[in-house]
Amino acid sequence: MADPAVAALNTLLRGADIDDHADVLKIANAAIKASKPSSPDLVTAQHARVVALLKLDRFSDALRAIVEGGASLQKACALEKAYALYKTGQLDAAEVTLQDAGVGRGMKHVAAQVAYRAEKFEKAAAIYRDLGDIDDEGQAGEENDLRINLSAANAQLEWQGKGWAVPADQKQPGREDLEAFETAYNAACGCISRGDFAKAAVLLKRSRDLCEATDDLDEDEKKTELVPILVQQAYVYAKLGKLAEAANLHKSIILSDVSDSSTKLIAQSNALVLQAESNPFMAQRLFESLPEASGADRLFQYQSSTLRHNKFVIALQAQKFSGVKKTTTSILSDESVPVTTAAKADLGVLNAAAASQLKTGKDALHHILPLLETRPNDVGLLLTVIQLYIQLQNPSPALNILEAFFKRLETATTADHADVRFSPGLVALAVSLYRKQGRHSAIRKEFAKAAAHWQRKESASAAGSGSSLVREAGIELLRSAHPADLAAAGEAFSHLVTTQPGDRTATAGLVASFATSDFAKVQPHLGTLPPVEKLIDGIDVDALIDAGVAVLPVAAPTAASLGKKRSLDESGADKGQQQPAKKRRKRKLPKNYDPNKKPDPERWLPLRDRSTYRPKGKKGKKRAAEATQGGVVKEEETLELAGGAGSVKVEKAPVGGSGGGAKKKKKGKK
Numbered sequence: 001m002a003d004p005a006v007a008a009l010n011t012l013l014r015g016a017d018i019d020d021h022a023d024v025l026k027i028a029n030a031a032i033k034a035s036k037p038s039s040p041d042l043v044t045a046q047h048a049r050v051v052a053l054l055k056l057d058r059f060s061d062a063l064r065a066i067v068e069g070g071a072s073l074q075k076a077c078a079l080e081k082a083y084a085l086y087k088t089g090q091l092d093a094a095e096v097t098l099q100d101a102g103v104g105r106g107m108k109h110v111a112a113q114v115a116y117r118a119e120k121f122e123k124a125a126a127i128y129r130d131l132g133d134i135d136d137e138g139q140a141g142e143e144n145d146l147r148i149n150l151s152a153a154n155a156q157l158e159w160q161g162k163g164w165a166v167p168a169d170q171k172q173p174g175r176e177d178l179e180a181f182e183t184a185y186n187a188a189c190g191c192i193s194r195g196d197f198a199k200a201a202v203l204l205k206r207s208r209d210l211c212e213a214t215d216d217l218d219e220d221e222k223k224t225e226l227v228p229i230l231v232q233q234a235y236v237y238a239k240l241g242k243l244a245e246a247a248n249l250h251k252s253i254i255l256s257d258v259s260d261s262s263t264k265l266i267a268q269s270n271a272l273v274l275q276a277e278s279n280p281f282m283a284q285r286l287f288e289s290l291p292e293a294s295g296a297d298r299l300f301q302y303q304s305s306t307l308r309h310n311k312f313v314i315a316l317q318a319q320k321f322s323g324v325k326k327t328t329t330s331i332l333s334d335e336s337v338p339v340t341t342a343a344k345a346d347l348g349v350l351n352a353a354a355a356s357q358l359k360t361g362k363d364a365l366h367h368i369l370p371l372l373e374t375r376p377n378d379v380g381l382l383l384t385v386i387q388l389y390i391q392l393q394n395p396s397p398a399l400n401i402l403e404a405f406f407k408r409l410e411t412a413t414t415a416d417h418a419d420v421r422f423s424p425g426l427v428a429l430a431v432s433l434y435r436k437q438g439r440h441s442a443i444r445k446e447f448a449k450a451a452a453h454w455q456r457k458e459s460a461s462a463a464g465s466g467s468s469l470v471r472e473a474g475i476e477l478l479r480s481a482h483p484a485d486l487a488a489a490g491e492a493f494s495h496l497v498t499t500q501p502g503d504r505t506a507t508a509g510l511v512a513s514f515a516t517s518d519f520a521k522v523q524p525h526l527g528t529l530p531p532v533e534k535l536i537d538g539i540d541v542d543a544l545i546d547a548g549v550a551v552l553p554v555a556a557p558t559a560a561s562l563g564k565k566r567s568l569d570e571s572g573a574d575k576g577q578q579q580p581a582k583k584r585r586k587r588k589l590p591k592n593y594d595p596n597k598k599p600d601p602e603r604w605l606p607l608r609d610r611s612t613y614r615p616k617g618k619k620g621k622k623r624a625a626e627a628t629q630g631g632v633v634k635e636e637e638t639l640e641l642a643g644g645a646g647s648v649k650v651e652k653a654p655v656g657g658s659g660g661g662a663k664k665k666k667k668g669k670k
Helices: 004-014 021-034 042-055 059-068 070-076 078-087 091-101 105-117 121-133 142-159 181-193 197-213 219-239 243-252 261-275 280-288 301-317 321-332 342-356 361-374 379-391 395-411 415-421 424-436 440-457 467-478 483-499 504-514 519-528 541-547 617-626
Strands: 636-640 647-651
Touching (some): 042 070, 042 078, 078 091, 091 105, 105 142, 181 219, 197 219, 219 243, 261 280, 261 301, 280 301, 301 321, 301 342, 321 342, 361 379, 379 395, 395 415, 395 424, 424 440, 424 467, 440 467, 467 483, 483 504
16 A cells, blocks of 8 residues: 555645645655655655756756665656756766667757757757657647757857858748747857858847747746847947947846856956957956856857957957967967867967067068967968968968968878868968969869868768868869869769759759760759759840840049049049040141152151261361261371381371472461
8 A cells, every 4th residue: 555645745746737846845755754665656756856856956956866766766767867967067977878778759858958068069950850850759839949959059050160060941040930039049149150240130139029028938037038139139239340239238238137157257258348448457357357157057168269269359458468478378389280270270369469469560470470480380370470461462472381381281191180281261261362363273273182182081971061162172173174173073063962962053063064074974963953944934035136245344444544634533524424535636747848749768867867968167077078988088008117116007198289388387577
């Protein structure tokens, strides 16, 4: 016969509602004390006590009650134990408990929550999709919860830099996402992670309006739910440059009413970043006094890195250069291989800013280039140097530094170095610099090597982080007419078609790549592409022919091409008015010009070189007579000096002339 206390417990449980958890716990404790150790109803009473403790958010007490109940209770309360471990932050123990307990719908929900808190967002999203596919086992209202949790996991994947893991149809918010404030908030978070702040502002406003208008929450619950929405709104306003609106939102948040320590910490951090614009020294002192979130309320990794980033930025604004440099150098020294994560790259940039004391241009390069020699694998420092060279409009040394970095990574044999070498961000940077110099063959070569690497690394069953890079590489290689480039493009698109069968861009690229070389690979995919008739439906070919060839608009003349003269637009004339045709100037002829007279053929020669030239004066006639061209050539003779002293040339006297003294005047008498 059952104990009276257990019977009373069963009666209470049958008529209990959500507000009776304290009474349930009281009766359960009384039933446990009254029950005999061998009673079959003891486990039921103990189980009821564990559930009541969980309902009262006493998770540590629930774990202690499960351990005290023995092996039989632990087996019966596997779900409750896993949930209590999850709520107390013991994620590894919760995962082990779930693995030992087996598979069930409730277990899957807890497993998804554990994976989400452990930042295994891919696993969490996969579990939620699996639960959503099984419609017949779900409870009433579960579909809405699954959609909310799945959208949260997708947003976290975007923040984690794994946007490729989110299906394309789930990236953009749908109509159903605007019906609840939770889904609208998660959709806004996804937009924030992709940098679409304008759309995020609209979604956050929608989420706030829905939260304030809902009847499912009381006033206290509304205030609790509105806090993260307001914090995100303030962040979006700050990113959009609306600093006054962001500051007003922070002032409207009453931090003493915020129960979630992580949300309170983020709100305080963001408010201090705005305050640092006016008083960085006070903001730096207040930031140092912020508490650290721990336990179940600890921040996610990307939140912790952003918080640390804000701390260093405020310290730099407060002229704490040596402290920031020392701290960031210590953190970066622990990395033995290059890392392309945003958290580590930001540290390299902040270290460079501290070393140069916030200088720019050549002054900054003077301080940073020696650091790059000591830390050649620091990606953040490398990107800072390249950015400074680009700002100085000197991309050649920037490309040389990047190519030298690539060569060092290619000589390494580890897979980590190869992943960094062909990371999408660095490949995109190299392509941008090559395009700036017009080196299109180098662009195709870089894309071909990157696509080959990610095709080897990623499995044929799922897409990976290099999927977007493989797609862009295929598109770029497809522009080439070289057979080798077309073959590489075909391999890239074939890989995408295998990993993402619904990608129509990859299918079209595969068809275009092998259309002229291997029709057998093209034929199975022709049916998935829209027919040509559908693509040209509604296009009037005759009208296009009659319209003629489209002519691109002529670029407006620049100030350099116009010189110092003002253009018609600058002088205030009407831009649409057609300029009058320039008057051609009439050629002027000489006054004495005679069309019947033949022009002098020597008119292009200088005056003294013409045959009609006659010098004026005695000196001019003498010079003309001495000239060799057309003049008399002087005759010379050689006379031997006496005594064998040599010889000398003298002008020969003219024949038949009188002596030189005959023409001389006689001197007058003194």
